[in-house]
Amino acid sequence: MDINNLGVAMALLGAASAALLAGIGSAIGVGMSGEAAAGVVTEDPGKFGKVLVLQLLPGTQGIYGLLIAFITLSNIGILGGSSDVSFAQGVMYFFACLPMGLVGLWSARRQAMASVASIGLVAKRPDQFGKAMIFPAMVETYAVLALLVSLLAVSNISKIAI
DSSP states (O other): OOGGGHHHHHHHHHHHHHHHHHHHHHHHHHHHHHHHHHHHHHHOGGGHHHHHHHHHGGGHHHHHHHHHHHHHHHHTTTTSSOOOOOHHHHHHHHHHHHHHHHHHHHHHHHHHHHHHHHHHHHHHOGGGHHHHHHHHHHHHHHHHHHHHHHHHHHHHGGGSOO
16 A cells, blocks of 8 residues: 555544544533533523533534534545545644644533533522633633634645645
């Protein structure tokens, strides 16, 4: 097998890493916060809307990872076009996808912890929902930064002459 044929494989590994790692983090995060939300709704069904928003916040990392994966698949020709990707480009795609995958995995889990605490706050003080939103939203900042790094890197690899 020609080493240049491994370029697509490396890029696919990067795309899969972004989607899988961020998706795993989001699944864990939404599950953790969903457990807390269900407990609150058991006691007061009227708080469903507020705790649902807090539960869904850790799910955004999975969406971001999927976005990076789709852009990568599009750029390397898997979703249409030519899949002429050198080994060096494939390695670059792999490393370009890692920020979203790794930060997505970690931040979704940490965001879930903040969401669980915020759900507890809303359970006791529903009038503090706005403040409760800020705590998990601060963790989201780092997922957005990782998205930006991966997006800029993945979008510009094809412009690099190798």
